[in-house]
Amino acid sequence: MYNYHKSNNQIENKTIFEYNSKNNCGIDISTPEYKIEISNNDIKEALNHSKYDISNSNAFLPEASEFQVIRHFTIISRNNFCIDTNIYPLGSCTMKYNPRINEWVANLKYFDMLHPLMEVKDLQFPLSLMWDVQNYLAEISGFHSVSLQPAAGAHSEFTGLSIMKKKCFLRNENRKKILVPDSAHGTNPATANMLNLEVVNIKSNEHGYLSSKDVLEKMTPDVLGIMITNPNTLGIFEKEIKDISDIVHKKGGYVYGDGANLNSLLSYVRPGDIGFDLLHFNLHKTFSTPHGGGGPGCGAIGVIKSLEDFLPKPTIKTYKKKFYLSNKKKSIGFIKSFYPNFSIVLRAWTYIRSMGGKNFKKSTSLAVLNANYIRSKLKDLYHLPYQTDSLHEVVISDKKQKAQSNITALDISKRIMDFKVHPPTIYFPLNVPGAIMIEPTETEGKDEIDYLCSVLTIIANEAKNNPEIIRTAPHNTDVIRPDEIEAVKKPILTWNQYQEGHAPR
């Protein structure tokens, strides 16, 4: 449970390694009776005489009863903010409600029993559900083909750039550069680097979007294409997208879409219709699958017809109402083991069918309504770096508060927690100094949005009248401003390192 420290009258959560009960165990195992004798020598021989017993080693593994384990993981869970208990307007992450029927489906015993190497004839139902989701996503996005194979958004980016690279390679073109806007997610340039592509940065204009003129200038014959998030990370729609894609296409390049912000377009715009050649989906954002503290998600990818054959293996085909797997010759190959992140696909299927085609328009419009309502309520209290209309998220900055009393975006985000609200994304996008990026999503109602606005209003007033309370925040969380610099100086990444005397003092 807890450690009590008399010196400063503090209690802290135990780690699971501090349950001092030698050989305690949270499971009971009964040994079956064997009809033939199995000797110690059999065991030794099987293990090539390298028998080891982890329970008699120095390894740090927990030694706790079932009840202690339950209590431990319940206690520490309560130190998390989460969608179920807090408004969670984390920009670019689309923290919408995670419906529980999705969980019920994903936890059905039937699915759990499916081994991926069973014969395809025994996997028809799961394959049919994957097939459905592919088709729903193709319809939603306007692409010819969709693969669910990538495990996450960043994995999709790898997949997408690989497809572009391979296609150009087969055309005997050596394109070694990629255009990436300054407002892009960090995964974009990081992925390009993995593929040995040189990143050419392009800046958004004074209105907060890309100008086709700039793209024209930088779109040289050695450029593979461009990675665009639309709406971009300011929540602003890339107005010149059609011209930009025309320019890129004319020079033989491809337009890759980062679909992190797809939640603002469903039913209103289909990226495949407006010039994108590839686009990734984040099923854990747009399609309500749980974020789980950081994954697993699923990063499906959609492509135009001429890139279909390059999609990762395996692809699902259907013939006479039966499903098959096929491996296209031009495919970039396998990008992970087995099938797509199936339990995530199941949840997305359930979400899409629960919503039905007609409700997407409503959810999209409410996501955009919420963000714009916040924007109009806060625009006089906080600096709004771009006046251009925005969609599902709004980016404000700490400029005013910094000038007034040297209060930063970090301080503001810490103070927000005192009001039981999860902080927005801060210091991103990089083209806005001191950015505070708010994405409310459609599932927060007016009451919740009003509360969020009133919290930010109180904080704006405090910045004027009582900045100290912001600077010392948060005041009622379990821990307060952990020392990140100390953590880097002498990293303690395991309980062993803590025990070895790396203990922070």
Add this chain to the structure above:
Amino acid sequence: MRYLSHTEEDIQRMLETIGIKDIDSLFKSIPKALRLQEELKIPDAMDELTLKSFFENKTMLSNKTCFLGAGLYKHFVPVVVTQLLSRGEWLTAYTPYQAEASQGTLQSIFEFQTVVANIYGSDIANASIYDASTALVEAILMTLRVTRKKSVIIPKNINPGYRDVCFTYSEMCEFNIIEVPYNDSTGCIDIDNFEQVLKINKDIGSLVYQFPNFFGCLENQKEVIDTAHKYKTLAIAVNPDPLVFGITEPPGLLGADVVVGEGIGLCPFTGMGSPGLGLFATKKKFTRSLPGRLVGMTRDINRKRSFVLTLATREQHIRRDRATSNICSNNNLNALAFLITVSLYGKKGFFDMAQDNLLRNIYFRKSLKNSQRVKIKYGKHFFNETLLEFNNIRAMNKFIKVMQDNNIVPGLDLNPLFSKLNKHLLVCITELNTIGEIDLMIKELI
């Protein structure tokens, strides 16, 4: 729609505050020509009752028993694990960027890192990667980065699925894979094959071995690792089932530089083998070269013990095009499931369960000792896989058919994967296969 909370009146009042007439005006920044005119062709909404009965009808249990492993080794996961995972605090939180709002997730990752490092006998571990195949790729990329070399040696007895993924990345990330054959009579690595390459090729950054290998054999780890080090290259171990290290020495203790593996077998949901749980452990000296997320322990302003994401300057959101990897998330919910399962097993249970797996396999093999119908191919040294060699393909197919009629999937036919193993069945036995089921197999094999 029950997920949405706005009333019509709410919407009207919000529009008034913004100062616009209708919802459509919110979208005026999107040029008209780019907007979708039709409705999405997606079926109408299904209510919860309908959805539930749809799935209930479609997912009647067929009670199939499975002797398939080959990269997915399903183990017993206590009910406690799913019960805990269903808490919203775990399920519906996100990346713990804000430490004060995420101490639960951060502490659990710290504990996960500890558990992984200790099972693998390594100094440190990260917060996880997608699955074993992608963890292996990240390990190769890391070792090539730190050695400034361009080539890696991979023996042909690793999981063909891992091999395929490595080849995709080698083409796209531009590094070389040198494949070497394994010893045909043992199924294990032939160290001479490694040495031959290491002697002449000076561009080798690392070599890979799988433990237990794809055929389930236990390699001579020490010999492989020492050979790598003799030629100043790094040794990467890839492990499809961490449970084996309850009962046999882990790679890290024997000197392996990176140990990666698949943790999904100890998670509650393994349907279709995915999402996986890529485990990644290494030596302390590579702390700053690691891919993926790391959590460290520190103190807060009141000197209270706390946890933070750390060494983020390796990562994409800070370092952008100079990051050690593009990975953004970890497979956190699976990592948590793995941690809770291992916490329940405990040190003692981890050994006992490993031994239980081994005993069942010894029992299976010993029972087949005098069989006229099958031979045990490859391997005196094993854990929970057995490769059966039939007299001919027909006999094997007949056996598969008989088992299938009893609702048993008896193993994996290796014919499509290894041309020389065309009458061979890879049979996996874990604690989830009862003695009764194993006896049924034995009966048809002797």
